Amino acid sequence: MKCLNCENIAEGNFCENCGQKISTRRFSLISIFDYAVLNGIFSVNKGILFTVKKLLTKPGHSIREYIQGKRINYFNAFTLLLLLLTLAYFLEEFTGIKLADITAEGSEEFANLLEEFMKEYPRIIYLINIPLLAISSYLFFRKSKYNFAENIVLDTYIISAQIIMTLPFSILVIFYNNVEFIKIIYNIYSVITLIYAFWVIYQFFSKSGYKKMSLIFRSIFSLILYMILQLITIVSIALVKSHI
């Protein structure tokens, strides 16, 4: 059997050259659950700094290599997300920022609805974003032959990287709690995370045989669909909540 990480021909359960499991296969909806629960909880993963560095320097190429089988050096996407959500939770406990304070005027009613939702389910928003982004990238890049589970892995890394980018912002807000200032930072942050998602998706699917213009448009439209799905989901949940 050939090792997916280093292409060494190996016998037995582990590669003699790099140590990765020879049984490493494509992700499926069952295996990503397995991977998230079993590997995430019971194995001590190394490589968190390596993974963060890759996510910030060449994210699309790195995630593609990871999905195609070069897994041993990377920190598991789901464990990374859980760690980051925990960290974000503790940081937010210190800040106490209300979303209604920072969204545009004239949309107060919607902002309050959103605020209620965020207050009750602050971390769930990130978890909801993963399948929504996966539906969008899956639909616009079907020709690439990546399955839905592989899109979930891709998007779990994207959301994790976006949380990493909020961490300096959350720390800054603890020390400088000025609403006008936070508004500006929040808007800049929204733009940066969107550009980041575009960059990752573009890079990830760049080896799937799309022409450059097609790749650019598919990346943009998958993000537009993602934002529409996000809005629909949040408004629906908030509306249902407010009527109960």
Ligand SMILES: [Zn+2]
């Ligand atoms: Zn190997």
